[in-house]
Amino acid sequence: MIKIDGLIKSYRNNTVLKNLTLSFDSKGIDILVGINGSGKTTLFNCICDIIPFEQGEITIHGEDRREKAAKKFMYYIPSDFYLPEYLSGREYAHFVFSRYENPDHDLFHFIIDLYHLKDRLNQKIGDYSYGMKKKLQIAIALALDVRYILADEVFNGLDYESYLLTEYLIERFATNRKFILISHNMDYISRNKQAKVHLLNKGRIENIEDISMIEEIVISNGELKNYYEQIDRFLHHNQTLNA
Numbered sequence: 001m002i003k004i005d006g007l008i009k010s011y012r013n014n015t016v017l018k019n020l021t022l023s024f025d026s027k028g029i030d031i032l033v034g035i036n037g038s039g040k041t042t043l044f045n046c047i048c049d050i051i052p053f054e055q056g057e058i059t060i061h062g063e064d065r066r067e068k069a070a071k072k073f074m075y076y077i078p079s080d081f082y083l084p085e086y087l088s089g090r091e092y093a094h095f096v097f098s099r100y101e102n103p104d105h106d107l108f109h110f111i112i113d114l115y116h117l118k119d120r121l122n123q124k125i126g127d128y129s130y131g132m133k134k135k136l137q138i139a140i141a142l143a144l145d146v147r148y149i150l151a152d153e154v155f156n157g158l159d160y161e162s163y164l165l166t167e168y169l170i171e172r173f174a175t176n177r178k179f180i181l182i183s184h185n186m187d188y189i190s191r192n193k194q195a196k197v198h199l200l201n202k203g204r205i206e207n208i209e210d211i212s213m214i215e216e217i218v219i220s221n222g223e224l225k226n227y228y229e230q231i232d233r234f235l236h237h238n239q240t241l242n243a
């Protein structure tokens with residue numbers, strides 16, 4: 001289980017996470033939603049010990065997140081990943097595998113095949129497209145013997161077939177590990193009824209039982225209604241001028 005207790009994280013005087021308490025069990029899919037800048041990536045960076053925070057505690061299977069014993073349970077696919085462009089996909093996968101226990105090489109090659117990347121594996125990552133880099137990261141993540149895979153916008157950059165394939169892989173692999181996904185993809189969220197959805201809003205987290213609530217919350221919290229009215233007034237004004 002990942003336990004987050006009383007987490008407070010600020011950047012100078014901007015408090016992004018305000019006394020956050022939540023936990024993730026070790027199977028299934030959890031999806032983190034929230035408007036741009038609500039702190040989703042910050043939360044992932046805190047969990048994975050990439051950034052420090054002022055207050056609170058995060059444990060992974062009872063181990064503090066900073067401990068090696070905690071890190072071996074997790075793999076993180078960030079949205080803006082900077083991969084070593086001078087390595088081939090194969091070399092990079094081997095580098096990651098060397099840092100974890102029991103990676104499944106057969107599974108890695110199986111997924112690489114599904115993603116049509118087999119012939120590209122010996123090429124430098126610098127020559128890969130954005131979607132190909134994403135697929136390489138997903139294949140590596142699934143081949144690792146980890147409990148938790150955290151992924152920030154994992155479907156971005158994937159063509160539709162690869163998106164559906166990845167959705168299916170995640171669903172099947174979630175029977176014995178946890179995927180915590182940051183996603184703005186409402187298509188994915190609404191299709192995956194078994195996933196738990198958490199909304200990060202103004203530094204606090206709430207569970208979303210009914211995903212139609214997301215639209216209501218976004219509209220009632222944000223400036224959206226105001227923007228809709230501005231667009232209507234703008235169009236009305238211009239149409240009047242052009243009439």
Ligand SMILES: Nc1ncnc2c1ncn2[C@@H]1O[C@H](COP(=O)(O)OP(=O)(O)OP(=O)(O)O)[C@@H](O)[C@H]1O
Nearest residue numbers: 011012014016034035036037038039040041042043
């Ligand atoms: N290194 C940093 N220094 C200062 N402020 C930061 C830093 N990183 C993030 N922030 C601020 O923290 C807030 C949360 O950012 P974060 O990237 O966690 O949001 P997010 O929910 O992941 O956004 P998005 O949906 O756009 O990816 C934003 O106001 C952002 O400007």
